[in-house]
Amino acid sequence: MTLVLENIVKSFPGVRALNNASLSLNAGEIHALMGENGAGKSTLIKVITGVHTADEGTITLDGRALSLTSPQDAIALGIAVVHQERNLIPHFSIAENILLERLPTKNGFVDFARANQQAKLLLAKVGLDLDPAMSVSRLSVAQMQMVEIAKALNRESKVLLLDEPTASLTDGESETLFRLVRQLRDNGTAILFVSHKLEEVLALCDRITVLRDGQTALAGAPIAQMSRSALIEAMIGRAETPALRRKGVADTGTPRLQAKSLATSFGHENINFSLHRGEILGLYGLVGAGRTELARALLGLGRIRSGELLIDGEAKQARSVKDAIKRLRLGYVSEDRKHEGVILSQSISRNISSTVWDRLANGLGLLRKASEDAIAIPLAEKLAVRTPSVSQLVGNLSGGNQQKVSFAKWLAADVDILIIDEPTVGVDVKAKAYIHEIINGLADDGMSILLISSDMPEMIAIADRLLVMHDFAIQGEIANDRNYDSMSRRIMSAIHTTPIA
Incomplete structure (x- = not known):
């Protein structure tokens, strides 16, 4: 046949x-x-x-x-x-x-x-x-x-x-x-x-x-x-170019985001970590480890049953996703980009501006295309979204370009903390390298990033520190020495150890 x-x-x-x-x-x-x-x-x-x-x-x-x-x-x-x-x-x-x-x-x-x-x-x-x-x-x-x-x-x-x-x-x-x-x-x-x-x-x-x-x-x-x-x-069409290293160094002052003994409605217990300004903190684990559920709890999509969540040293908790964006200045690039990250039936412009619609609406609550385009065009250009126009429907874009649109809407929202969940699933090697550059650039500009990924080479390539999760618990914290062989051994060892107290 x-x-x-x-x-x-x-x-x-x-x-x-x-x-x-x-x-x-x-x-x-x-x-x-x-x-x-x-x-x-x-x-x-x-x-x-x-x-x-x-x-x-x-x-x-x-x-x-x-x-x-x-x-x-x-x-x-x-x-x-x-x-x-x-x-x-x-x-x-x-x-x-x-x-x-x-x-x-x-x-x-x-x-x-x-x-x-x-x-x-x-x-x-x-x-x-x-x-x-x-x-x-x-x-x-x-x-x-x-x-x-x-x-x-x-x-x-x-x-x-x-x-x-x-x-x-x-x-x-x-x-x-x-x-x-x-x-x-x-x-x-x-x-x-x-x-x-x-x-x-x-x-x-x-x-x-x-x-x-x-x-x-x-x-x-x-x-x-x-x-x-x-x-x-x-x-x-050309040889692969090596990924660029970070330019900036994470701040070591008061953590921008800190979890103290958090327990969530999803089943997490005694979650402790800190994320600083300009830092990429990796959250590594296999499918089902509880990483995405932790992100959802931080965003108000699950209940924090006990413990404290601190933003710039002050105890706060998101009541909803809208509250997380507006009051906590916390954004989320979802792993499920087609159902949560972007609106496939809407234009690039409408997607990118979606996090600031309330700011763009006129007195009658109506949105003008020109206002949306003014936000979307420079961000689409900055992230090199391949499209003839920001009027193009997002559903017509490739997976890598849809992911860029998902990033762009959080740049429009001007958040301080960005949770990025499995950023390069289903994207090609060139788009993957570009998304890594975007993440590095955001951190260099001072954004605090919690990076969730089950791609170990990706995590070792761009995270500053790694938290290893297994069975809804943090098993250990590892400083990244960028050596793949030694890091992979330490990560897999951490997965099978007793959770840290």
Whole structure:
């Protein structure tokens, strides 16, 4: 089985997303698809799955020309996709989601006993021991991702497209996924693996295609012949430049943000830390360690049951997100940028100005576009948001540019403290380096940053100090010596020690 796309062209208003892009995918291989955000990867996947129809070019399956006009066309041909943004129905059970198109029936009604039995077998294949009758809304992000893959397995697909499948997975969960993907390859499935993680692509995949500006920059090269530096050069068109070091030094006076023996409604106990002006304080831990929940408690999205939260030495507590912004001057770049970080259906201008709407509104509470643009244009330029205009809908931007918009709105709010949660999940190597520069620049300008990340190299590259969290407790504090080998050993050692008092 061979799926071939040749000279695919796809344009949208104001942008040509694909410009003579080509790809050849064979049975029994794991084929990586890489490129910068905005290079055309997602558009190519949507063409393969019938979400978009190509303006030009051909698609053939085993030499037979295809006309894909809907996702149902692709499913009928044995093409399945697992998107980075999950497509599960939250209030349906796990079994109902997995077997949605093939639910077993008995006497005209759904046979839930048999459905749960079938789903249990599929869950076991992806390493999940869960009750199939459980509502999907109760699952973690990582568990939802694995349920998506189980759903694709149920279709017995000949072609499986995995779009950033490990973005929300722990190392252990990723290894479970890789074992499954290799097994599917060995059984003859053609797998297209989209990822920004160079190391996992080099370790897992057989061949690689790279898109740059909608064109094929590297076509089906054997992974065994590729190096990390060669891949980066193919993606960005030049050699990788090393990350810039911080210019400033954190203030050592009164902490700008300090937690004293905090206990939260999420389950944290005895949380102690301090964050100074101009400092990047890393909060490291694996998925489920309680880092995001701690951030939400600081923002007023959870209750602080006991202990003290000090802002510039004064005891304060956010009553709401609005109160955190206005009174505590505390902002939050969410890990879930598509649902919490930006408003996809609104313009760049409206998103960036969203934190200062009350300041921009006239006496009748109305917003003028000119006022929003006056705030948005210089910030979009400062953060190098790639767009023809700030009137562009954020939903039309690449992931990296959406993240820049999420940063920009907090620059507009002029906060003193910024919590940044998983800033580079799902962004390419070039955008990742630029986001690191943005974070360093904000700290150099005096902003205090609490950086949450499960990307250890990222944390070691830019944090001044690290707090290690596990099971909703702080396990230890580590000064960053920038030596990856020694830091990684110390971090993993801290995760498995007794929490600090």
